[in-house]
Amino acid sequence: MKSKDNKMSFIEVDADCDFSFQNLPYGVFSTANNPKHRIGVAIGKEILDLSVITSLFVGPVMSRHQDVFDQPTLNAFMALGYEAWKETRRTLQALLSVNNSTLRDDVSLRTRAFVHQSDATMHLPADIGDYTDFYSSRDHATNVGTMFRGKENALMPNWLRLPVGYHGRASSVVVSGTPIRRPRGQMRPDQTKPPVFGPSKQLDIELEMAFFVGGENHLGEPIPIHKAHEHIFGMVLMNDWSARDIQAWEYVPLGPFLGKNFGTTISPWVVPMEALLPFVEPNPIQDPEPLPYLQHQDAYTFNINLFVSLKGKDMASAVNICSSNFRYMYWTMKQQLAHHTVNGCNVRPGDLLASGTISGPVTVKGTDPGLVLDPAREPSSQLCNLEQIYQNWMEDFTHSLFL
Structure with a gap:
């Protein structure tokens, strides 16, 4: 899914990048300095580590389930259902918006929350039961x-x-x-x-x-x-x-x-x-x-x-x-x-x-x-x-x- 508007997010997204502001796919990754499997969202060449920003999910559904983003797979998040998925996506797009200062202007949080995709090892996104x-x-x-x-x-x-x-x-x-x-x-x-x-x-x-x-x-x-x-x-x-x-x-x-x-x-x-x-x-x-x-x-x-x-x-x-x-x-x-x-x-x-x-x-x-x-x-x-x-x-x- 190619980028439609590079200026929608404060994260740089190349015009031919599949990980656009409109996409925001979920995955599970680890890094050499942190081998823990954690949930992330891809945008541009970056991964937003959701385990770092759990407290920012304050909607009516996700405020009660922030712990799902501190899990090693997506299963618990998947289990929350349709309304939780929609609310989470709205929150992510708001946090990544060029007009939102929460992540954009907090240098310390931004440094901890974003990982270069080239530094990450990807894993199965879920425990697949069947x-x-x-x-x-x-x-x-x-x-x-x-x-x-x-x-x-x-x-x-x-x-x-x-x-x-x-x-x-x-x-x-x-x-x-x-x-x-x-x-x-x-x-x-x-x-x-x-x-x-x-x-x-x-x-x-x-x-x-x-x-x-x-x-x-x-x-x-x-x-x-x-x-x-x-x-x-x-x-x-x-x-x-x-x-x-x-x-x-x-x-x-x-x-x-x-x-x-x-x-x-x-x-x-x-x-x-x-x-x-x-x-x-x-x-x-x-x-x-x-x-x-x-x-x-x-x-x-x-x-x-x-x-x-x-x-x-x-x-x-x-x-x-x-x-x-x-x-x-x-x-x-x-x-x-x-x-x-x-x-x-x-x-x-x-x-x-x-x-x-x-x-x-x-x-x-x-x-x-x-x-x-x-x-x-x-x-x-x-x-x-x-x-x-x-x-x-x-x-x-x-x-x-x-x-």
């Missing part, structure tokens, strides 16, 4: 279905009726920059021979976004779709690493297991949903019409441009391989959360719900499937230039960058 991955891009589901079942049977009968998803492994969700070890498992590359064991030869990336659940619901009580936005705290980028050869052999009949659970990478900064509201767009037309519990008329689709670059061990610089946009999702986050809980399943603060691979329609110039597996990639895509290096799969010591 992780669910959806499959909500119609283009992606169609492309993969065509690959495995043919064009006439590309989408399974349930796909247009409900947000398809599966439960992933929360313990192996890691923050950006954490190395991923190539997984080992059973594969059956030759269908005429028994399976073999070894390292995956078909390691893939998946461009996704995910949202953190905030306020919880009680076991047995669904979250109605008109209230779902009050339980969606904010969004992160996500790479759903996938070992396709392991996955292909194991997934029948219960779905992904070792082909997915070895690692999932998320970005360290959580963009609050209120910061994304200027980018909201009308929801996609859904035909057939979903069942009533999945219907909502308010717009909850977002125009978020996404890019992936790769840098191999022998490459001088990263190369862009695909681009997409979150607006291409068929099922909205409100529908995902409403469906997830309609049977009474309880979700908790810090739970992570992911979009599935974000593919765009191949007729839209400049969009790509968002993963190496997808067969619908345009011949001119830059990945084709890397085919001899990667053989269409991720090699060791390759860096992937999601933007």
Whole structure:
């Protein structure tokens, strides 16, 4: 989210900076001289350490919960709910405003409260209790279905009726920059021979976004779709690493297991949903019409441009391989959360719900499937230039960058 007005804050924000006054994402960080994990907000090249300014949250809600900003994760803050999140954002924007002297003119407080991002180590923003991955891009589901079942049977009968998803492994969700070890498992590359064991030869990336659940619901009580936005705290980028050869052999009949659970990478900064509201767009037309519990008329689709670059061990610089946009999702986050809980399943603060691979329609110039597996990639895509290096799969010591 690029800066709109550098003069809105007394903190210098470059015009091309993602951490603008309008963004203010939350994260958890530490520094060499203070290894304690603490909550911060990014603006420009700085991090505002909320543990230093807890006493400045004096609104009707947060004045009673200042201690949540002295915690090592965002879970307690997430648990406070929708009104607390909105009040906190208003307070932060007021404190960072060019016209507010509280932080601007207090040299001692300002010195203690701000940390250069280059001096910080980022950590997982929350303790993730549960992780669910959806499959909500119609283009992606169609492309993969065509690959495995043919064009006439590309989408399974349930796909247009409900947000398809599966439960992933929360313990192996890691923050950006954490190395991923190539997984080992059973594969059956030759269908005429028994399976073999070894390292995956078909390691893939998946461009996704995910949202953190905030306020919880009680076991047995669904979250109605008109209230779902009050339980969606904010969004992160996500790479759903996938070992396709392991996955292909194991997934029948219960779905992904070792082909997915070895690692999932998320970005360290959580963009609050209120910061994304200027980018909201009308929801996609859904035909057939979903069942009533999945219907909502308010717009909850977002125009978020996404890019992936790769840098191999022998490459001088990263190369862009695909681009997409979150607006291409068929099922909205409100529908995902409403469906997830309609049977009474309880979700908790810090739970992570992911979009599935974000593919765009191949007729839209400049969009790509968002993963190496997808067969619908345009011949001119830059990945084709890397085919001899990667053989269409991720090699060791390759860096992937999601933007």
